[in-house]
Amino acid sequence: MKAVRFDRFGGPEVLGIVDLPDPRPGPGQVRIAVRAAGVNPSDWKKRQGLMDEELPQTMGYEAAGVIDQLGQGVTDAAIGDRVFGFSTEGAAQAELAVLSHYAPIPPSLDFPGAAALPAAIETATRALDQLHVGGGGTLLINGASGSVGSAAVQLAVVRGARVIGTAGPANHAYLRSLGAEPVAYGEGLVDRVRALAPDGVDLALDVAGSGVLPDLIGLADGPEHVVTIADFAGAREYGVTFSRGDSGRAVHALAGIGELIETGRFSLPVARTFPLAEVAEAHRAGEGGRVRGKLVLLVD
Incomplete structure (x- = not known):
């Protein structure tokens, strides 16, 4: 699969798209064909070497897509379901991602809108x-x-x-x-x-x-x-x-947000979207500030 990765710390120019083995979901996890992945300030802190010291590193903690594999013991989702959630491995900016915590995408939301939700x-x-x-x-x-x-x-x-x-x-x-x-x-x-x-x-x-x-x-x-x-x-x-x-993460937030969205009590705008291959441009836009709403990467 194609995925965002960097092999050295630095500016947006260190980000690249590489081929990595397809991930497999563990017990209680699901794998999705990613349609959209959120971009967050923690991404450029990670890229700058302010978080994890090991190299190389993949990117992305939130994504939305369609389930294509179920881990052992998963009973609350099925292959083909539209879901959004967290990649605890930090590898959501990719064609495939394993989600450890997930919820159904609210009917009124598209994939970019759903990918914008988890971290916020x-x-x-x-x-x-x-x-x-x-x-x-x-x-x-x-x-x-x-x-x-x-x-x-x-x-x-x-x-x-x-x-x-x-x-x-x-x-x-x-x-x-x-x-x-x-x-x-x-x-x-x-x-x-x-x-x-x-x-x-x-x-x-x-x-x-x-x-x-x-x-x-x-x-x-x-x-x-x-x-x-x-x-x-x-x-x-x-x-x-x-x-x-x-x-301790408040992952319970995922389960309750759908009702608030569908009843008009919550919304989170997507400011801009970028193709996965333009992840460096997304970082530049985010670091430049003046963005109201989320930046989201789109995966074909």
């Missing part, structure tokens, strides 16, 4: 679970307009929370459409939030990693009410929880 909804759900977000409280999300941030906004609204989200002015209308009250990030953030919530907020989630943890701690009345997914150094310095996948 898992990360958002994990952080909301760690914060114990529920009804009746106010949640401040720093960096609310990106894929994870917008997922967190919608999932928190579904839980009954009041959500205040930071974003650039160009994305304020988008945040309102998701059910959040937007504020501009940058200098004066605390005053703008207090204009909406004079007593501060109950909880805060940092998605952007823009150095605002002290402000979030002050607004949420203590580091125990703040979670970051983007500022590891700041979390250590200020005693804030840093949410990471190796501490």
Whole structure:
């Protein structure tokens, strides 16, 4: 099969398409003929050598496609089913991928739309679970307009929370459409939030990693009410929880998202799609910023 791989660390130019043996599903897993695979910031961190040290490495943790092989003991899916989910081996950007956690693709979604879901909804759900977000409280999300941030906004609204989200002015209308009250990030953030919530907020989630943890701690009345997914150094310095996948993934998010999508309570836009062979261009677009929604690779 064709798959994305790199043999040395560096810029997007190190990415290539190579021939690899077809993977086989293990117990409880399914193999899919990949139709679309998501691209995430963790991909370029991995490519730069900031995550795993071994070489060579394949790419991709989320994909959508059609099941063509079942692992031993799989009873909740059949060959030919359309599914989306996680490749824990990090090899989803390929013609074939083994999914360890998966769910049916909602009827209204195409393959690119489904491939955009897993990482964003898992990360958002994990952080909301760690914060114990529920009804009746106010949640401040720093960096609310990106894929994870917008997922967190919608999932928190579904839980009954009041959500205040930071974003650039160009994305304020988008945040309102998701059910959040937007504020501009940058200098004066605390005053703008207090204009909406004079007593501060109950909880805060940092998605952007823009150095605002002290402000979030002050607004949420203590580091125990703040979670970051983007500022590891700041979390250590200020005693804030840093949410990471190796501490337990919220894979239960996959099973419940279909109903929210079909009832109009959740959506995650696909910003751009690229053929698998143009994976380097997808990385350049993602690293350049200013992308609202997910980047997705298409597999013929």
